[in-house]
Each structure stands twice: as C-alpha cells, then as structure tokens.
Amino acid sequence: MKKLINDPSNVTVESIEGFTLAYSRIVKQVAPHVVARVDAPISGKVGVVVGGGSGHEPLFLGWVGLGMADAAVLGEVFTSPAPPPILEAVKAANGGRGVLFIYGNYAGDKMNFDLAADVAREVGVENQTVRVWDDVASAPPERIEERRGLAADFFVIKVAGGMAETRSSLQEVVRVAEKARDNSRTFAVALSPATVPTSGKPTFTIGENEMYFGIGAHGEKGIEKTTLLSADETAKALTEAVADDLSLRDGDEVNMIVNGYGATTLMELFIVNRKVHEILQNLHVRINRTEVGNFLTTQEMAGCSLTLMRLDDELKKYCDAHAFTPAYRL
C-alpha cells in the first residue's frame, strides 16, 4: 500500500479537518465526523442530512452547502457512522421543519441511521429517510430495494436540496427525493482495485488485461469479468445496461454523470462521455446536463460509472437550481 497518510486509524478525521480548512467559507466542522453549512441550522427549512462511510470523497461532505445538504456525517473508511455523530448532524441541520436523511442503501448505514432517526423522533425532531438504490448490477429490477447506492446519491441530494431551499415541507422534499431516486440508474466498471488504509490489501484481484463490470463501491463482487475493452466499447456496455434498466424511450430527457472512481483520469472520462452522448443521441434521448468527474470515488480504484436520471419538469428544475458547495457549484 502506498498512500499519503499518517496513522491509518486517523485518516477519516484528519481528512475532514483538512477539508473544512479548505472550504471554511462554505462548511464548518461541528463534530469530529460531522460537517455542516456555515449558516446551518436554517430556520424554517427542511434539514437535509447525508452520510455514510468515508473513503468515497467528494461523496457526501463535498455536497454540503447552499442548494444541497445541510450536514454530512462520515464513518470510518467504508464503514457507516454510529448513531451519536448522526445525531450531531441532525442537531446541526434541524431548522424546525424536519430532517430528511439521504444515504446509500447498505445494511450498516440503514441500522445506524434508523437508530438515530428513532432517537431524533423521541426528542421531537420529525424525520424521514430516502435510501438510494441505483446500482443495476446488484439485484434484479423486481428486487430494486436490495440494490446498492452509487453515484445517484448526487442527483437525489441535488434535487432534495434544491427543493428544500424553497422552504417546501418535509413531505414534499421526500416526494421529489424519491422521484429522483426512482428515475436514476447506475452501472459501473473497474479496471483495478482499491486499498483500504486499515487492511492495506486490495479489495479484489483482477488481471492486467481484464475489467470488471458491476463492481460495488467497496469492491463487492461484480457481474462479469471481461478482457479490457476500449473506451467506446465500455461506454456502450454502460449506456445499454442503464438505458435498458431505466426503460428509456425515444424523446426522454436525462441528466447524466460519468463518474471516475479515483484513479481514472478526466481524459479517459471525457472519451467515455463522448461515446455515451453519441449512443443516447442515436436513441433520441435528449441530454439536459452532463457531469463528468469524481463524484463517488473508491479510494484509488480505477474505473468509472454511468448514472442517468430520467427527467420531468420538476426534477429538471431542481437539478438546474443554484448550488454552492465545495464539490459542486452551479
């Protein structure tokens, strides 16, 4: 393992401290594992609380700020946060209109956030949860609730955060967050594994000339190992899987993310993006917004994912709304 770290057991907190110093005009660190908007809690606004394991930066903490999340809580690398820091995030985000939790659909996150949600309710903080399950590789469509959460976290947080800025009710924000989630799908491919600082070992093994489709954000087993394909062939495989699962039709409009997993260069991601656009145009699918870059990373894993969200006027409006966060400004 070759990483610029100090003690492997301190990476999460040290990273959050450095992050906060870099973006101190946008965020503040309210607890060792929690960051919040500098102006949080905002009275009369639904508090959007996001989080999960660290090691996926800029996921979660990078999207704290105007138009997106009010607070983010991180656990250790690839490990859900415990209930006490989640409650710190609730306290930081609660502006008296209730709190919405948004996080990826993983067993550990669900247990810890649910426990925190119960405690928050007991002390009078109304709250709801939207778990993101966009990974088409992790379960068939009929068991969509078993799917893992990937880069669609970004869309769900963007849409919910956008609507929360308009001082809408918790129920309304939940409704659009679920709509964003239900219209988003992701498919991923990895070229090389990640290393978790505490174990120092690669999360999976793969040959020099192989790639792995459907791999999870923590190295979970994928669907198919193939010989290394070209960027165009990879883009085709990703686009077809996502478009098919989303049942995209002629005339549909989408927002998309070509996400890098950590070690894949922007140059490569743009080449993939070029082909995804060509395929979608051929399918007569209109593209409203394209995001290319690192959204959900897996340490130094090489690879990328494609996320598409089918739009309607409402989703489009909140995706296009003003946002000012460390990792996303619009």
Added chain:
Amino acid sequence: MTKLLAGRSVAETLDSLGFKRFLIELASQISRAKNELDAMDSACGDGDFGSTMTRAFGQAAKTLAQSSSNDVGAILTLAGTSILSSAGGASGPLFGALFRESGSLAKGKREVGLQDLASMLERSNQKIRLMGGAAVGDKTLIDALEPAVSSLKESAHSGVSLDEALHRAADSAKAGCDSTKQMVAKHGRARYLGEQTIGFVDPGAYLVCLAITTLAMSIKRN
C-alpha cells in the same frame, strides 16, 4: 446461591459485578485477538473488524469501570449502548443489540440465573435476526449465537449447573462458529463475494463464541 463442587463453590447466579468483570475481561480478550479478527475480516470484508471491536468494547469497559450500578440490566444496557455508540458499521448496532436486548430483560435484577440468561440471550438473538434479517446458515454471528441459545434453553430445562450450562453453550457456539467456514455469505457486503467466502470463518460468529467462552470462564473464576 452456591453449590459445592469438588470442594470449591461455583456460582449459580451472576450479579452485576460478575457481568462487569466479564465484560472487562471480554474487552481485553478482543484486544488480544485484534489482529486475528482483522485478518478474518480481510477475507470477506474491509479488514477492520478487530480494530473496530477493540475500540468499541474498550469504550464499553471504560464506561463500565465508572459505573457502580448493582442492576444487571443497567450494566448490560450501558455496555450495549457504549458499543453501539462507538463502533459504527453493521457490527455496532448488532453487537450493541446483543447486550442491550439482554439488558432490557434483566432490568432491575440484582442477579440472574440460568433460566434468566437463556431468556435474555434468546431475546438478543431474536432482535439481531430481525435487525439483520439473517438466519442460521447465512454465515453471520447468528450461526454461533442461535446454537448457544438453544443449548442454554436445553440446559435450563434439564437443570444442569450454570457452570456446566455455559460450557455446553460455549461448545455449541464454537461448533456453530466453525461451521461458518463452509458457508457462503448471504448478508451485508460479503454477500456480493458469493462462493469466494467459503473457507473463512465469520468474524462476527467468532466474536460471539469468544464472548460466551469468556462468560463461561468468568463463572469459574468468580
């Protein structure tokens, strides 16, 4: 209440001090097994189970050392809450529930006997199954906990001593833990590794086995 066995008394009940000693000893056992547990977790997970549990049980031991409660339920609940609050991941809520659920059944009791212990652990087992959705054979801590609970219930029914019952339960937990080696993981992130998980013991089952063995040993010492 004690029974004379080979000239030496062995307790038929456990009081809050007994549970405190047990939990502090367990924290030190886990700390000693840290690297072994991390290695087990590396096979199917991210390799931090030993580190996380050492931190969580260490925190529980520290909190317990400051408590002077003589309520068994309060001691167990305190330990479980401490684990839950410091671990994170799926293991925090699950191992937290192991002690919190037992604790809720023992609330207000100054000592518990074999029958109580069997009921307490049965309740913990049910709660953990409900939270994680795991059943026997899924390669989780349930594979060690459920046979240990069955063994305790059987012992309570047949009227063996607490000491003997705990040793039998520890043996059952050990057999259950060993059986996970041949299983394919069906829960948590390990389930995506499928057949690659065969050949490795589940670290959660190992920890349950370690806990029940430590409890059995602590009865002797007390």
